[in-house]
Amino acid sequence: MVSQQFRKQLKWQKGFDWSGSADYQSQNPNRKRGSNTMISKKTSIIVLCLLLGWTGYASATDFDSVAGEVSRLHDQALSDQKQQDIDIDKERKQLLDKIEKLQRTVAKQEESLNAEKAEVASLAEERDRLQSEIGSRLATKEELDNIFLDHIRNFLSLVEKSPQASQKDQLLGTLKSYLEGERIFSLEDLKSLIGMYFDDIKSGAENVRYTAKILDRRGEEQEADIISLGHIEALFTADKDNGFLLSSPGSGRLIMSADPGFFTSREIAAFFNGDKTTAPLDISGGVAINQLSRKETVKDRLKSGGVLVIPILLVGLIAIIIVLERVTFLSRVRSNTDALMTEVTHLVSEGNYKKALETTRPHRNRPTGKVLMVGLVHKGETPEVIEIAMSEALLSQMPRLERFLVTLKVLAAVAPLLGLLGTVTGMINTFQVITIHGTGDPRLMAGGISEAMVTTQVGLAVAIPIMMAASFLGTRVKNLARDMEEKGIALMGALLKHKCER
Known part of the structure; x- marks a missing residue:
């Protein structure tokens, strides 16, 4: 249960x-x-x-x-x-x-x-846009600042080089203050700079005459009468010394330039005296005036060419001697052969050979007279004999006439070759200097370059006149040879004509 x-x-x-x-x-x-x-x-x-x-x-x-x-x-x-x-x-x-x-x-x-x-x-997009705009404006501002500083530097350089620099201490101080340290430039600074530009342009169009102390060529102070022609140049006259003035870049003081030469100095004196309304100008900004202190004599120029200038000059000297000798000789042997030939031809046509031979005897040392004498000596021979005799006489005179002409042509060829050798030597020296010292200082290379250029210049300067002289003398010899040939043919014609008439 x-x-x-x-x-x-x-x-x-x-x-x-x-x-x-x-x-x-x-x-x-x-x-x-x-x-x-x-x-x-x-x-x-x-x-x-x-x-x-x-x-x-x-x-x-x-x-x-x-x-x-x-x-x-x-x-x-x-x-x-x-x-x-x-x-x-x-x-x-x-x-x-x-x-x-x-x-x-x-x-x-x-x-x-x-x-x-x-x-x-x-907001991020707006931030990026604003950052980009700020960067662009900063770059623009930096570029404008650089442009502003460049203008100030250029303006300062022009004022320092101007003959009026000694009278513009305030302007120089203002411009230099712009370049000191970090500075934020404003629109007022730009307006101030533009105003200084216009003031300087206005003063640059004025001719001012005043008396001030300058530094002479020995570096001593001297009082002088000065005329400032704007920013172009300044002229002075002091103690019968006239010339140009240069502005010292460091101190701004006026310094005498090198002696400008007799004619330029006379023009400056006439301008100060009021006899002339024009004055010599240096529109290069002082470069041409500075060159006055760097004038080179012929000796200095030749010395800068190095040792190879010596054989080139010897070539030129030998050529000069040869040319003078040849010109003298050719001038002496050249005579009025036309009158002589007319007289000899007349005597030959009359049969007076003895008188014709006596007429040519005084010219026996001249090429044409020698050829005529040989023709008259062989007057009784056949035409072929006469022609051969005169040709032989003509050829015997040619070595006298052409003497040293080949030597001149050789010298004319040797001179530029020596100059070329100097050019190669100078360039080799220049490259050696570059290998040792680099290209930082151009003055170190100036010696080799000067040697290279001067030897070529001297070689050509010697060779060109030698070639012209050789051509001139060769033409004179050709003219004499043609004259001998012409007179020989004329004599031969006169002899044959007289024989035919007999």
Whole structure:
């Protein structure tokens, strides 16, 4: 009976769902599984305790009373469970409302966050744009500052080189103050600079005459009468000394330039005296005046060419001697052969050969006279013999006439070759200097370059006149040879004509 009732009790317990009230869970699908699990575990523990207690005391207690107790406890548990379900539903509703409220809040916060993100992105874009604009303006400002400083430096350089620099201490001080340290230039500085420009332009168009102390060529102070021709130049006259004035870059004081020469000095004196309304100008900004102190004599120029200038000059000297000798000789042997030939022809036509021979005798040392004498000596011979004799006489005179002409041509070729040799030597020296000292100081290379250029210049200067002289002398020799030939043929014709007439 006990086992039968226990089976009924187990059957009833099967309908209870030990897993936590499956029927109730199926009827309330939205209920949280965590709460059902807690209640099912609690109910299962109670039932198990009762079962264990019941099995322990089954022999002493009536099963029906136990079953009633269990039923009561079951009902109590179901009542508690229903109450808990009500509380849970209420709490769940509250939580759902809270969740919904939180979701609305989250949605609003997300919307606000998205708006703020968009605003941040817009602000970032604005920041980048402003940074780019600031960078561009800073670069423009830096460029404008550099341009401003360049103008100040150029202006300062012009003022320092101006003959009026000694009278513009305030302007020089203002310009130098702009270049000292870091300075932020303003629009007022630009206006001030423009004003200084216009003032300087105005003063540059004025000719001012005044008396001041200058430094002479020995570095001593001397009072002089000065005329400032704008920014172009300044002229002075002092103690019968006239010339140009230069501005010292360091102190701004006026210094006498090198002696400009007799004619220029006389023009400056006439300008001071009012005899002339024009004055010599140096429009190069002082470069031409500075060159006055760097005048090179012929000796200095030749010395800069090195040792190879000496053989070139010797070639020129030898050529001069040869040319003078040849010109003298050719002038001496050339005579008025037309008059001589007319007289000889007239005497031959009369048959007076002895008189004709005596007429040519004084000209025997001249080429044409020698040829005529040979023709008259062979007057009785056949025409062929006469022609051969005169040709031989003509050829015998040619070495005298052409003497040293080949030497002149050789010298004309040697002179430029020596100049070329000097050019190569000078360039070799220049490259050696570059190898040792580099190209930092051009003055170190000036010696080799000067040697290279001067030797070529001297070589050409010697060779060109020699070639012209050789050509001139060669032409003179050709003219003499043609004259001898012409007069020989004329004499031969006169001899043959006289023979035919006899």
